[in-house]
Amino acid sequence: MTERPPHGQRWRIGELADATGLTVRTLHHYEHVGLLAPSARSDGNQRLYEEDDVRRLYRIIALRDLGLSLADIRRLLDEDRGALAEVLRAHLAHVDAELARLGRLRTLLERACAGAERMGEPADALAAIEAMSLVAKRAEAREAEPHDETEAAWRELGAQLRACMDAREVPYSPCVRALAHRARALLFEFTGGDRSTMDALVFLRRRDPPQNLAGWDPALFRYLDEALACLASSENEG
Amino acid sequence: MTERPPHGQRWRIGELADATGLTVRTLHHYEHVGLLAPSARSDGNQRLYEEDDVRRLYRIIALRDLGLSLADIRRLLDEDRGALAEVLRAHLAHVDAELARLGRLRTLLERACAGAERMGEPADALAAIEAMSLVAKRAEAREAEPHDETEAAWRELGAQLRACMDAREVPYSPCVRALAHRARALLFEFTGGDRSTMDALVFLRRRDPPQNLAGWDPALFRYLDEALACLASSENEG
DNA sequence: TTGCTCCTCACGTCACGTGAGGTGGC
DNA sequence: TTGCTCCTCACGTCACGTGAGGTGGC
16 A cells, blocks of 8 residues: 655555555546546656645545545536535435335235245246236335225225125035136236236246235135135136 | 227327327337337338337336346347346346445435524535445445554543543643644544544544444544543644 | 567446337237 | 438446555655
């Protein structure tokens, strides 16, 4: 680590790079964007940085390490030092937003990892991830406009099915079969008729039960599962 | 929202863009990087996407939303579907690292905001931020190599000063003055002799006391502060 | 004279955005 | 004929990395 240059108080570019841990190219770049120009040049046109330049560089590095853009740093150092607190606040808000986004992403990624590891076929895993993405987007859309007509349909179906469940109707009774048909049709519509997406959706719901989705609870989902299984087996027999 | 195209099962590029929320330019880009090419073109050379293309696009979008690069997505869809779980795990690790980095950054930024808002002069605030950056880097370096000689010096000075404090030596006694001199010299060396950085460092330490830094505790810091104040006032008188 | 450092272009990165200038379909 | 959508380049973004080809200082 060269700390003091051998030529009085002037640093050559390589010396300054060594002392700060930056690259020579980075110092070139800072000069190119008007952030830091050396106060002098040697006879052979080599850059010579003086004490003031070095002091400025350390401030640049400190602000850069806080994540500010070079344009912001330039503005703060050259034009508007008073804006410092304001710019830092704005940047903090931006970092918070990034943290929130990455947190959500992390949740999705973890589910996708679990899915990808338990699915046997890679194609199934891809379908599961696609279904997950689809569900996440529906959830976002629900945030924006809560009275979605698809949701209303599921809510009504849920209410009817719950009435059957409370009345202890067996899953193969005609009215439950009718509701199971209706559920399958809605699911078909929701997934665009894609078989593997439908299966992946069912798989995901089992692993990761949604809370109070359109008035559905785990018990109601299990009741529907039974009804769907009855429907499928009777169709296979017929 | 155009959901079904009017020409059988083929989508024009604008229709597909509307349906997916992407831009036409994005679809051009995906074709350019070999990620998604339409299966057909019209007589007038317009792109015509078919069902398989659309299905592929939805998978691309799902994987992209998980933060994968287009190159990774291409590899997963075209070459090596088995690598899915592995790639997702690696990406999760990367996201975790980013979260950790942003968390540390957030802490620094918050301190910098507090500093910038309480400092009167913007120049002082800049010096404080620079000092903070400097301290943070020393801390990192300490992680790597804990037996720093600067730290040893502070540790020894701390022990001697603590002996004085425990013996109830008054701050202006000769031996305490000698230690205060030594402390000032160390601080001078640490900051490279920069006055405003020294002041900012002192300010930061008051706002944000370091825990057990080289054996120092808040009481010991206060004792040193008194000794330094005595030294300064006696020098101003002389 | 031999290395080493320095110099100035200039293309590449990543996922597109944003025109520019021109043509096809209703 | 008028809009609208489509087409193909091609430069710009952000903070540099990575050569290429040549010169200066010990």
